[in-house]
Amino acid sequence: MTGVPASAAGGSGAKPVRGGKLGTAAVNQASLWNIANILTMVRLLLVPGFVLLLFHDGGYDPVWRAFAWAAFAVAMITDLFDGHLARAYNLVTDFGKIADPIADKAIMGAALVSLSVLGDLPWWITGVILARELGITLMRFWVIRHAVIPASRGGKLKTLAQGTAAGMYVLVLTGPLATLRFWVMMVAVVLTVVTGLDYVRQAVVLRRQGLAAERAAAAERTAEALQATAGAAADAGPAAGAVAGAKDVHAAAEARDAAEAER
Numbered sequence: 001m002t003g004v005p006a007s008a009a010g011g012s013g014a015k016p017v018r019g020g021k022l023g024t025a026a027v028n029q030a031s032l033w034n035i036a037n038i039l040t041m042v043r044l045l046l047v048p049g050f051v052l053l054l055f056h057d058g059g060y061d062p063v064w065r066a067f068a069w070a071a072f073a074v075a076m077i078t079d080l081f082d083g084h085l086a087r088a089y090n091l092v093t094d095f096g097k098i099a100d101p102i103a104d105k106a107i108m109g110a111a112l113v114s115l116s117v118l119g120d121l122p123w124w125i126t127g128v129i130l131a132r133e134l135g136i137t138l139m140r141f142w143v144i145r146h147a148v149i150p151a152s153r154g155g156k157l158k159t160l161a162q163g164t165a166a167g168m169y170v171l172v173l174t175g176p177l178a179t180l181r182f183w184v185m186m187v188a189v190v191l192t193v194v195t196g197l198d199y200v201r202q203a204v205v206l207r208r209q210g211l212a213a214e215r216a217a218a219a220e221r222t223a224e225a226l227q228a229t230a231g232a233a234a235d236a237g238p239a240a241g242a243v244a245g246a247k248d249v250h251a252a253a254e255a256r257d258a259a260e261a262e263r
Helices: 035-059 062-089 094-117 123-143 153-170 176-236 238-261
Strands: none
Touching (some): 062 094, 153 176
């Protein structure tokens, strides 16, 4: 759940050549049914299975909670593997780009909400984490026209902390382990908030840079158009030059208004 979807992947579907990550035999056309996408789909299917296991027999049976933890752990592990396979074998598809972040947030969201419903996890923790994840996702779309916000090291640590803490809450723990899982969750919450604020800062900077670049490009195009028109007007005579000058003023005003509208 960290930034650019790794399983996003969906790529070539070709078998890699031994001794290399891609090899010369890799083809360019992506295939939907590749290992990275399959792992993503498995993670999606594990979400309802995990919830059913967690709530079985009232949600407090240690054995069924252990089964639920196993499903949760498998889902989190597939997130690591589909990302690695996607990067190593160039498995990129549109399905993967959409499904991977959905699968990541679905399994974590299901765990947090279910634990809060059972009374094991305070609702404020679930609210903070889910609000951050949804807000950052929407913010990425806000700036995607200008740039892509890369996944940070803090974001990866946040994901690890969230997964570890949620997994510990799924298990029925008592004594020192129950205390430990609380502090692990607190670390996850702090990382969630801090990395979220950092992503907001990056988004604001990237959007400002993008708008500035667009305004500069618009001004450059306007200057080139004015220069070309002035040259043509000089060849056509004084009357044509006056008409061209009026058109230049109008074009410059339109360019300025367009740049202001994009702020």
